Amino acid sequence: MKMVRSAFTDENFLKYLDTFTKLDFLTVGLMLGQPTDAKDYIIHFTRTPPYRGGGENSPKKFTDLPDVWIADHARHVTRMLPGGMYVLGLFIVSQEDIFSSTCISKLKTILSQVHKKLNANTFLYGTPNGCEKLVLHYSPSSRYVCKNYNYETASLSNAEIKFQSSLAVKWLQIECKYELDQIFPIIVEKANWPLKKHMNEILQLLNTNLQTAVYFFDGEIKDSNECLETIGKKQKSQLRLAQNDDENKLMQVTIVLPIGSNSSSEVEILNSGGQIRLAGHVASKVWLYPKATVQYASAAIMQDIVRSLAARLEMHWDSLIEEEHGSPEDTNSVHETPRRVLVNLPTTKVTLSDYLFPGEGSQEAQISLSELLDIKVLEPDSILDVEGQPDMPELCTEGVEGDCDDILPSTTNKKIYIAGLGFAFVVLIISLLIHFIKG
Template identity: 40%
Template sequence: MGRIVYAEESLFNYLESLITSDAYTVGLILGQSTEEKDYVIHLARTPPPASKDVIEETLIGSTANVPQECPVKYIKSINDVPINWVADHAKHVTRMLPGGMWVLGIFIVAPEDCFSNKDSTQKLKSIVTAIQKNLELDPYLFGNNPRENVILAFNSITTRLTCKSFDVNGSGSLKNADWKFQSKITRWYQLETHLDFNKIFAIIDDGESDSLKKQLQNIISTTSKEIESAIVVIEGEPKPSDELIETVWNKKKQDRKELKNAESKSNNQSLQATIYIPCNTNANKCSTEIKLINCNASIRLTGQLFSRTFVHQKATIKEAENAIRQDIMRSMASRFEMHWDSLIEEENGLPEENITLHEPPRRVLIALPQNKITLSDYLFPGEGPQEALISLQELLDVEVQEANVQKEIELQVDPAEFYCEKESGNEPDEQRKLSDNNQLIFFISGLGVALIFVVIAILIHRLY
């Protein structure tokens, strides 16, 4: 028996809207995957390239490199579909997906049956393979998704749908898949948590200057190991990994009824998760050896990362926990990558006696119209909700109102306050308690602040 793919009924209307005479349209299938089933939450048309040199660009969604006089290039043949362009589109869309959601495959709207032609079939397989390989280059973004990919072909003349599944790392053969449109494919359970950061990462003085990009990659790697070893507790108490998430929800709902506090509708409520990161296991080992490490700088990562994920109604506690872990690392890695790509000049090493404040983009959420699942966008300082709407239109082919952008989940930091405190020498009591070796700590009070990090340069710092 092949895979079963469930999709919202409204997505069929979307496919019909993409029919354009003899043109070909390619896009991404987004959703959640299980062993035998896929739940599709959205179909996102890949924007056609404006010119040949745009195909070489790695940032879809940026209009800075698109000459205004270049007309949009319509794809007249499946052989003209730019594979790398679609693969790059998949990478940027994956950044916007919550943990536990992936690019499940591709769809194509064409005036032919693409699977009846050997060359067309091979082209579709090549696109899927390129997407998979491109995402696997960034494990924090990709997460762990060993499922088969799906390919949906929609004949714009006969309006006939054909779906196949394809394992990139398997035999390479296509299998029949059953695509089903339904009014409600599943009940989605929403999980929310936040992760507080307040940690110093030493930059070892080994005679070589690592770039800021390399330093941040090391921080991501360290954080990933901590998150993998962390304990995720949903609704306040540990639960068996094979327990269904709907069981937890039903218990919460019953408890609320008993407390007579169930005014809100269930689909607007969340399950709360807490993350416990274990202490360093090596700290308990006795050792008489004292090791001095010379450092020429340190990076202090401080702030709060907000996480919101969704799982289908038959998901287990283990699947929910994995989705939360994936969401945290996907969000963190996306911010850092966007930040170092935005730097005009690469920062090699860190200057002595210099303090630099870096602000990676903060997270905002936008709900999909058909199922209310929220996707992410990331806004740099000075950017507003309008930029998120542009990204949503270009990358996901969705139009929403600015009022639907949830922009207050992470608040933007005022850098002026940081520098004023530094110049005046006044520190909050909590900040003074955390200060070590006269290092300046950028202390952030309150909840829901954006994830930021401070690069602190010092002469020599000794760690024990």
Template identity: 35%
Template sequence: MGRTVVAEKYLESEVKTLVGSGAKYGLIIGQNTTGRAVVAHLCCTPPSEAASDSPVNDSWIAKHAKQVIQLLPGGMDILGLFVVASPDLFKSHETQLRSALTAIYRALEKLPQLHDTETDERLVALLDPRTKKVTCRSLELSSLTSSLRPAEWRFQELRWHRAQSALSVQVTSGVGVLAAETSLLRQVMTSLEPFLSSLADASCLVDGKLVDGDALLSGDDEKPGKSAGKTFAFDLLYDTTKTPPSEQLLEPVEAVIRINGRIHCLAYLHTKATVSEAAAALRRDARRSLAARCQMHCDSLVEEQPSDEAATVLHEPPRRVLAPLSGSAVHVSDYLYPGDTPGDSLQTLSELFGLQLEVDDVLDTVEVASEERAHSECSSAAEALDEIQEQLQQAGGGGIGCLHLLLAAAIVGVGILVSSLLLIGPRPPGTQ
């Protein structure tokens, strides 16, 4: 029996739109589960200017896949590809279809921790422009002798559970002599690796409660036929000793990188997912999110002339925004540089995912720019300080009022420290 593929109901009408839009091929986005694949979206690959005799331009769709994977939330992955063509293409161009699939996953192998490597079975779907029907096959890429096997594709209403977490990132890392010769991106990602590795052993609180990892995410009250999934708040409790503070850096270093902030993590799970599956999806989302924004930030930097003056450089990487997939509860990401607005995401979301959105569709409140958030928190703290001072004056308080004010000021300082993701570094050579 072939693999079962269940696609979001809204995609049934989306297929009719795709085959009439001039689209040629694209990526299948969804989630692999035990026994079946769940499809959340079909995103067309933008047209390529390069001529190709094959139904799919291998290098072009592979490049598209590398860009898309970093913007997917946890739990979502690239399941395969689709081509607008009749089912006869399976017989006439099986070699070319295998080649295109291989190109996609060979490109993703360079980002092994950003995508699902637990399954080797990938999908190829043909969207018949005449009948508007979908014919699907699966292929095991690891076997050179495997052939395309029939897969049952059907549409149905789907529900997704949403897991989210506000993850605090506090990393201090020394850059050694040899590492100082590498790119800034390499230095930053190397600095983040101990922190990301520590998340693998993190304990989880779900809605404030410690839950067994093998338990269903939805608990025992899951009822078939409900119209919507649930949202769960996760706290990932990780070992902070794996990311030592700067005073514990023992060896001389060329520079010190500090990464402080709080990021929004997001994952979508099928309704039978366990707590451990949700935690794993959130960990992958954290890695994708940090990798994406650090890559964007480092690529945007203009090379500066080296200076002999001791200096600390403060960087603010892009912040995360979310946008809904048409007809689905699933949201994908984009990242905005300081000063950008949600409208700046519309072109990226259109080109990579084929989404036609309005500015109001982009959710830009999950992470707030550092200046805006710091100003908001300072204003709130100032109001709190005024209220405390007024209460103390009314009560005739004396010395203890100073302690209250100092404590409130300390809280303001902490709020500013973790309000956004910041990179601080490097120090001048020769310091430690």
């Protein structure tokens, strides 16, 4: 007999859902959290922004819900989640029974669109290993009913959500600084690729390297099946720390990347059409349930780094009117991607991310947090700018002129791209050098 899927969350979200019952139109939103083998932890409920400005344009019937709009909201929110956290499912507040025969087809269409959107960019890690989503229906008359949707069988089964006075999870906080200073050569056959295609190829390489890397927890290699909670207790006993049990545990993780999968000493000579250089470091912070293993934590750190880079690059491509292409003259172009800021959720110490473009500050973050997460941030100081603005002139000088101009003939056509992801904590420098070899 298959066990019923269970999820736990804070009872304050019942009050949140109840506020939408007073509206004359239905409300749909996302449930965010961390899945485990035994149960799921929902850390936040967020309403999907009203379609086309809301008001009279808001759909009043479940079958009129814009599925692509909901799916796009799921993609935007996934960018903001730390590694190990996902969009666990949907909630719908309405008088209609969304599990009835008249609504079930529309529900499956919405869930399919969400699944498709979250898997469109594999580097966002939008879907956990399981192919399931929770669906919560809340109404004034019947209160709430929860179901579990299985994508493989396209079927719904019973599930339960328990609203507790206090979500009894002592989240473990893990921090990591991922340092990067690497040059990626571009072979002549790929020299005319657009920058986006180059960066997707590099993301794939970084993703593979992080999957095969060695992760040190507080300076030590731990057994992959060891529980994080056990590690924390051992360290507390050894160091005799007078730490309150209710405080969030903090671990530092160091990543050691493999030298390369090819151990051969042979050197292969290729015709280079340019190079891309990435330099700096990425700040990562994830929050895990106490029973999480070292293997789970390593995967969450890896996901957080790749997801953060992929999110920034996606936002950067979307912001460009058009991508620059080769020209007969030397050109220097600066591509500065958004930087990461952190904000605490109202009911937990878990932090989510927002990304600010150059020149943007806490006011812009307050707007996007309100729209995408339905969070009202009243104090700008509660938005933690963990990366800061990069010193672009200095980066251009060190990362481009010193590395490139002295090694290229003056007659060579070249194009240089630089992208800064913050300077204090994260710097991503991309210098793309393209020259054409005449036969």
